[in-house]
Amino acid sequence: MFILIVGAGRVGSALAKRALDAGHEVSVLDEDPLSHERLDKDQSISWEDAGGRFTVGTALEIDGLIEAGIEQADVFMAATSGDNTNLVIAQLAQRRFKVPRVVVRVADPGRAAWYAEQGLHTICPTQHAIDEAEQVVLRT
């Protein structure tokens, strides 16, 4: 599969490395050139030498998304630090570029739930934290 990940933060970069290890084609887009360091961290060879792609660009700029390969992507993951950016680009990936599988990280549980109802595959770390904390804290 060809996987495009926007946002090379902790989640995005870790997922990118796992996907590459699993033998997939992986492209990462981030506006910060220094975020590339996360992709090289703890690796014996550089991200590019390992076969990964990295593009510097703003998530909302179509040119950057195209350069990063959104038109060929089988899977699109929006994992920037901004909920609103993620929700907008995920919908663009879905509606404009017809990417078959779109996954979006949303920190706000309220919006994550509503957009999930609208057909986006949302992942809400906050909700996971709440649920897990509840299990541990309220354990009798």
Added chain:
Amino acid sequence: MTEGSPEQMYVIIAGAGKVGWNLARELIAKDREVTLIESDHRRFRVVAEELEHCVQYGDATELWVLERAGIQRADLVIAVTGDDEDNILICQVAKEKYGCERIVARVNNPRNLDHFKTLGVQPAVSATDLILRLIEHEVPEYGLVQLLALEEEHLEIIELEVGAGAEAAGRTVSEVALPEGSLIISVLREGHGFVPRADSEIRAGDQVLLILDPGLESEVTPRFAPVGSKVSAGR
């Protein structure tokens, strides 16, 4: 919008910047019921000094903030924050989740205009676009009709302040060596704007509006502002 007197119309405005604040003032003066939502606490306090209970503090992209403002009964939602993503989502949620039929969104970066359309957020208002229309209206013989059409193909308008000692300062428009694909469309001086001719002089302190092909900023900017250049549109 409910039929009948304007008093029955309820408007929610997201973003208490210059646009949002003034819009709220105008609408309140016209006896509309208005709630303005601002996420910056300091800005909120400043605006609340004047508009009092008409302003609420919070992030209007969060559903509970919109619900607290009474979005269920809003006739019109106007999103004029400085973030295009926020404006898109506020309007999308207002329309699709809460069934608000009338929305207006502000486009900060003209390049994002397509995103508003793709996600069904209409009308989307771009200040850049409005200025273009205004110029076209004022000076039709200037040939800007074509420029407007090209705007769909991502032309940009940028505003630059002419720095003291800049290459362009003290020269006429025709003497400024601009790259192919760029044009000075307006000069703002001491609060007044005019469309310059080839022999109009550019002075230090002027605000100059240029229209150009994307990517030419780096070539254009040095002619006007060797130090501290400022791009206010087109990001």
